[in-house]
Amino acid sequence: MTSNNLVRFSPGVTPLHTLCGQVKVLLFIVTIILTISTFDCRILLAVTAVAAAALASLKPNWKIIWALMLVAMGLNTVNLILFYLFNPHIGCEFVGTCTELFRFTERLVMPAETLWYFAVRTLKVVAMFLVSLWLIFVVTPTQLAAGFNRVGLPYKLSMVFSIALRYLPDLIKDYKNISASIQARGLELGRKKTTLKAKIEGVVSIAVPLILSSFDDVGVIADALDLRGFGKNKKRTWYVETPYGRLDKICLVLAAVLAALTAAYMAYGVIVKPPMWYPF
Amino acid sequence: MNGIGRKLVGQWNTKTVVGVALGAILMAIMMVYIQIPIFTQVQFSLAPVVIVIVGALFGPLPAAIAACFGNFLADMIGGWGFWFDWTIGHFFCGFITGLLPVYGAKVGEGVFTNKQAATFAVLAFVAPLIAFCGITPLFTMMWYQGELEIGMVQGVIAGVKDGLMAAIIGVPLLKMMAKKNRLKTNLTEE
Numbered sequence: 335m336t337s338n339n340l341v342r343f344s345p346g347v348t349p350l351h352t353l354c355g356q357v358k359v360l361l362f363i364v365t366i367i368l369t370i371s372t373f374d375c376r377i378l379l380a381v382t383a384v385a386a387a388a389l390a391s392l393k394p395n396w397k398i399i400w401a402l403m404l405v406a407m408g409l410n411t412v413n414l415i416l417f418y419l420f421n422p423h424i425g426c427e428f429v430g431t432c433t434e435l436f437r438f439t440e441r442l443v444m445p446a447e448t449l450w451y452f453a454v455r456t457l458k459v460v461a462m463f464l465v466s467l468w469l470i471f472v473v474t475p476t477q478l479a480a481g482f483n484r485v486g487l488p489y490k491l492s493m494v495f496s497i498a499l500r501y502l503p504d505l506i507k508d509y510k511n512i513s514a515s516i517q518a519r520g521l522e523l524g525r526k527k528t529t530l531k532a533k534i535e536g537v538v539s540i541a542v543p544l545i546l547s548s549f550d551d552v553g554v555i556a557d558a559l560d561l562r563g564f565g566k567n568k569k570r571t572w573y574v575e576t577p578y579g580r581l582d583k584i585c586l587v588l589a590a591v592l593a594a595l596t597a598a599y600m601a602y603g604v605i606v607k608p609p610m611w612y613p614f
Numbered sequence: 615m616n617g618i619g620r621k622l623v624g625q626w627n628t629k630t631v632v633g634v635a636l637g638a639i640l641m642a643i644m645m646v647y648i649q650i651p652i653f654t655q656v657q658f659s660l661a662p663v664v665i666v667i668v669g670a671l672f673g674p675l676p677a678a679i680a681a682c683f684g685n686f687l688a689d690m691i692g693g694w695g696f697w698f699d700w701t702i703g704h705f706f707c708g709f710i711t712g713l714l715p716v717y718g719a720k721v722g723e724g725v726f727t728n729k730q731a732a733t734f735a736v737l738a739f740v741a742p743l744i745a746f747c748g749i750t751p752l753f754t755m756m757w758y759q760g761e762l763e764i765g766m767v768q769g770v771i772a773g774v775k776d777g778l779m780a781a782i783i784g785v786p787l788l789k790m791m792a793k794k795n796r797l798k799t800n801l802t803e804e
Contacts, residue, residue, distance in 0.1 A: 340693045366696070370757045402693040409694070416764045428759060455759065463695035470690050490631050494683055497635035498642070502691065505643055533650050534658065538783070541648050541660040548636050549667060555636075556629040565628050 340398070341499055342474050345574075348392055349581055350472055355574060357582045359481030360589045362469040368596045369461045371603065373428070374611045378457045385464035392471050399467065403460075410459045414452050418442075425451030428610040450612055475499035480572035489570050497555070505548060512540050621715045624673030634680045637668035641684030646692040661688075662711070662776040666738065666784040669712025670721035670791065677712025678705045699757060703750030703769075710741035711780060714788075721788055724796025731785050738784055739777035746773040 345351050369381050389399070417424050422441065425448030426432035437443040473481070479496035483489045516539055528536065559565070578586070602608075624630055641661045649659035661684065669677030682705035689696045714721065719730040751765030 341691055366698075370698070373759055398693070406694050413760065413764065416767075417761050420761050420764055424761065451759075458758065459695070466689065466695040467693065470693060490626055491679065493631055494635045494638060494679070495687075497632060498639035498683065498687055501636060501639050502643070505639060506647075509643070509648070530650070537648055537650060537658065537660065541644060541663070542783075542787070544643075544648075545640055545660065545664055545667065548640055549633070549671070552629060552633045552636060552671075556627075556632045559628050559632065565631070 340470050341502060342471065345474055345477070346392065346472075350388060350391055352579070352581070353472070353585060354576065354578060354582050355473065355477030355479075355481030355572070356484040357481075357578075357585045357589070358469065358473050358477065359485055361585060362465065363485070364589050364592045364596060365465050366462070368592065368599070369458065369465060371596065371600050373454060373458065375454045375457055376611065377599075378454065378461050382457060382461045382464060385461060385468055389464055389468050389471065392468070394467075394471050402467070403463065406459060406463050407456070410456055414455065418448065418452075422448060424448055429612045430609040431612070433614075446614065447612065450614070451610070454610065474574070476572065476574045480575045483570075483572070484575065490565065493564075501548075505544070508547065509540065509544055512543050516540060618716065622674050624676045624715075626676075630672045630676050633668060633672050634676045634683070637664050637677075637680035638683040638687055640664045641680065642687035642691055645684070645688035658775060658779075660779065660783065662707075662738075662742065662780040663783050663787065665708045665711050666780050666788065667791070669708065670714050670719065670726075670788055672712075673715050674709045674712040678709035681705060681708025681711075699750050699753035700746075702753055703745040705745075706749050707741045707745035707776070710744065711738050713737055719788075719792075721792045722795055724792050724794075724798075726788050726792035731789065734788065735781040735785055738780035742776035742780070743770070743773035746770075746776070 365381060365385070369378065372378060419442075421427075422443050423432060423445060426445050428451055429447040431447060433446040435444050435446050435449070475496045475498075478499070479489075479492040479494075482495065483492035516536075521536060521539060641664045644659040644661040644664060645657070649657040649661075651657045664684070665677050665681045668680040682701055685701045685704040686696065689701070714730070714734060717730060717733050719726050719734065746769035747766050748769075751760075751762050751769050754760045754765040755762045
C-alpha cells in the first residue's frame with residue numbers, strides 16, 4: 335500500500351486554497367447537487383469547464399489526476415458496455431426519439447440517441463470527478479470538519495472527518511509494519527506471483543491485526559480528547575476558521591446564487607419533466 | 615428517549631466519536647488499499663468487518679455513520695470521485711449490521727450468545743443485500759440515469775460478497791472480542 339498523497343494536511347498558497355473551510359464545503363455541496371440533478375450537457379459542460387479551471391488554479395500533480403481519470407473512465411466504460419448489452423435503446427428512452435445509425439446484430443442496434451446518452455453520462459462522470467477532486471485537493475482535514483460543522487453538521491460528527499484523516503498516516507505506517515512482519519514469516523504478497531486464494535489469505539492476515547490493534551487505541555485517544563475538554567460544550571470554535579476575506583465573500587454570494595438557480599432548475603425538472611436535451 | 619431508541623442511536627460520548635472516526639478511516643483504507651478488485655465498483659476487502667466491530671461496540675447509528683463516512687473517505691483518498699449512491703447504501707448496510715445491541719448482544723461487556731450469533735449472521739448477510747440491491751441502485755438510477763437492472767447486478771455481487779464476509783469473519787471475531795472482554799473483569803452482575 336502506497337498512499338497517493340491526495341489528502342492535504344497543510345493549506346496551500348493559491349487563492350482558492352486560502353478560502354475558509356465553510357466556503358469550500360458550501361461550493362462543493364452546491365456544485366455536486368447541480369451536477370447530480372442535471373442531465374443537460376450544456377450545464378454539465380459549464381460545470382466541467384469551471385471545475386477544471388478551479389482544479390488547474392491549484393497547480394496539482396497532473397500525472398496523478400490523469401491516472402485517476404483513467405480509472406474513472408475505465409469503470410464508466412465498463413458500465414456503459416453493460417448498459418448497452420442490456421438495453422441498446424437506453425438513449426431513446428431518455429431523449430424520446432430513435433434514429434438507428436447501424437447494427438451489430440439483430441438485437442444490438444446503435445441509435446444516435448444511445449451514443450448521445452453515453453456521451454452525456456461520461457460528461458457527467460467527468461464533471462463529478464473534477465468537482466470531487468477539487469475538494470480533495472483544496473481542503474485540509476480540519477477545514478473539512480470545520481466546514482461541515484458550520485454548514486449545519488453537529489460538531490461531534492464533523493470531528494469524525496478530522497480525527498479519521500489525521501490517523502490516515504499512522505494507520506498506513508501500521509499497515510506497512512504488519513505487512514513486513516508477515517512477509518518476514520514467509521507469506522508471499524506480491525500481486526503477480528500469487529493465486530487468488532493466497533491473495534485473500536494475505537488480505538485477511540494483514541487486515542485483521544490492523545483492525546483489532548486500531549480499535550485498542552480508541553480509549554487512549556478518547557481520554558486524550560476528554561482531557562482537552564472535547565464534548566464539554568454544545569458548540570465549539572475552530573482554529574482554522576478565520577474571518578471571511580474578500581474572496582470568501584465573493585464565493586459565498588456565488589454559492590448562494592448557484593443554490594437558488596439549482597433549486598429553481600430542480601423545481602422546473604419536477605414540474606415540467608423535460609426530456610434529455612438533444613440538439614440533433 | 616426510550617430504551618430501544620437509545621439502543622438505536624447509541625451513546626454519543628468521546629469514545630463513540632473516536633470509534634466511529636477510526637472505523638470510518640479503517641473502512642476507507644480497506645476499500646482503497648487492502649483490497650482485490652472483482653467487478654466494476656466491487657472489490658474483495660475486509661471493510662464490512664470494520665463496520666461489524668463498530669456496530670458491536672457502539673450500536674446501529676454509529677455503525678451506519680462509520681460506514682457512510684468510511685465510503686465518503688474512501689472516495690476521497692482513492693481520488694476516483696464521490697459516489698453518493700453507494701455512500702447512502704453503506705449507511706443502511708451499517709445500520710442493519712450494527713443492530714447487535716438491539717437484540718441483546720453486548721460484545722463490549724462480553725455477552726454474545728450462540729442465538730445472538732445466528733441472528734447476527736442472518737442480519738449481516740441480509741443487510742448489504744437490502745442496501746446495495748434495493749437502495750443504491752435506486753439512487754444510481756435517479757442521479758446517473760443508469761440501468762436499474764445493472765445496478766442491481768452490481769448490488770447482488772457486492773451484497774453477497776460483503777454479507778458472506780461480515781458473517782463468516784464477523785461471527786468468530788465477535789466471539790473472540792466478547793470472550794476477551796469477559797475475561798477483562800472478574801466482577802459479576804447481581
